Amino acid sequence: MEIGSRIRFFRIQNNMTQEELAQEIISISYLSKIENNQTSASIEVLELLCERLGIKLIESEEYAQLKELHDWYHLMVARKREPAVSFYESYECKNSNDSRVAIFFVLFELRYFIFTNQLDKAEAQIKRMELYRDILDIRMSYFYEKFVGQFYYLKNHFSAAMEHFKVAEEILTSSVHFESWETADLYYYKGLNNNRMGKLALSIVYIQKALAIYQSLYDLKRSAECQILLGICYEKINEFEMAEKNYLLAAKVAEGINDSSLLGLIYHNQGVLYSKVGKSNEAIEQFLNSITHKEEHMVIGKLRSIHGLIEEYYKIGDHERCQKWLKEGFALVETHQNLQDFTIHFIYYDYLLNKSENLSRFIEKDALPYFEGIEHHLHVAYYAEELGKIYQENHKYKLASYYFSKAISSLKKHSHLNQ
Template structure:
């Protein structure tokens, strides 16, 4: 890090204004030029500024710390939560506060650590802190910041924003040197976000790029995750045989690795595949297996499978079993530290439908909360479904003008899906 960038970094870290730092030493305008590396001041001026900030004139970089930080980041990418948490506590105690480069990398990877643990509040706070240093972020640090902001947006269902930031990060790949696993992780992230936006052709392209790298470096687990994503894309384009082949291949890898999370993912997507083919018995069988594997894992993924199971039971008019799963979902949602708005809306909607409580309260809930939420987040699949449900409600009540309005909303959402495909 250049001396001007270091001075700005520590001034911001210590919450000092330019006026406070420059007072009695140099003018504010001259300090601004120093911080922006537009001029090279005398050693005397630099010494006085560093003294006021209580830092040394030269950055005390330690290469072993940098290597350890990169290893910590890799463990986060590999989702090794136990090791990542242990390293986090140790690094907090040994990071040199006067080594600006190490400190900035630590702050950056700390953001990714919060995202690993789905601690969105801490991640957002960290992003706000790092925003203060954007003028000195360059190279790989700027790449990481864009990539991690994208993930934070993704985890908040802001998929369009996530996609745009991931693409900006991709633009920095060529001008920086990264290991192949980092490149593959970015491609997979773009593919995953594209999938949520129903950009099927883009998802296929980036998934295959990530898969090629993971296969070359013998990362079988991440290769399997790519196969799942391929399966989802093939499902959406109606290529049932290809979808099943990808998922069955993933199932074999999951068995060989004895990876519980991967098994849960495979069975969920096999359930979805059979649901699309109107094979509800098989869909329910695989969704149920998926939940068994997800009982001790990520609650969000478990809720996603429970919701799929509820929809399948609703489709075959088995309302009692569907309600049993809805009540379990409410119990899980109440136990969580964070609010999962999407799933609260999903399960509350089906609670109304299963109990046949289609009243004015249901109408207002759908009209004022559910449909605006999924429209805002460009979640067209759910927007189409819920708009059609509300349109049908109005149709039964002989309120044809409103019924027509929401059938149009549903059709527009479906057109958006087909356009993205």
């Protein structure tokens, strides 16, 4: 890496302004030219700048550290939470003088923040990296695009996520060599994101590609995750037998490798399937099984199952248990950040149970604008239809017609037929 790019990178990492770095050494305009590799400075000037930054003028590739960082990244890809967290907490080279080591650490730290659901830190990291995005080489750029895509996926900004995943795939299929498990991981996330966008045919294509690679690597856990996602796709297009087949295949693997959290995910999706075919009691049983199998850090997974329980108990008229799980849901949401989806779902059911006069206003002013903002078309359709029913019951037929039309339009956007 050119010395000017190195200086800019380490200055930004040290939270220094150009004025602070240049003070009593050179002018700010001259430093700017150095950082943009537009001029060649003297050795004396470069040494003074590097000394202030705490780095060496001449760097040597630290291959052992690079391998160590890539091994850490692989732990995150393999979903090995405890060793990944342990590595980060004990890693001693976070301020390496080697620019490649330092940049890869920043990149994989971004993935770590996403992996541990520290999205505020991830967002801050992305903003800082945008300041030196142009100095990343092609391999670094791949990881940057992939990780930013994963960040937007978790923020429910699926269109933005897909744009970054597309760029990552273009790099992946170019001349740059990546391990096959890396290819499979990107395909899995593209399948996941397409699923959330309602592009189910594309989702199935990418997940089947990922599954083929994982099976060739004998990666049982990731193969099971692919089977689960295929089941979700088939459930959404009402291919219930295919969905159940995939869930059973995944369950067999999860039981074989004794993976409790994976079983929790399978039970949840079986609950969704039973709910869709009108088997509320079976759905409730699976949602309860799911919660008991999910680890403490799996907050979003627990909330999804709690939401499922609330829906099913409300359907069968068991308002006492519905209220109990609503209380559990609110308590869990209050202790964590970035869970606006569930806050809206729970407030909605709270208003329903208490027959609040504020229900229609809440849907119109809070629920619909939020889900429209993040392009979650299925939730928009659901809440628009519920609002339409309320207005219809109150003989406000023009408003009812408007929201029923919105529901239909949103369903079309979500549907796999609209690809």
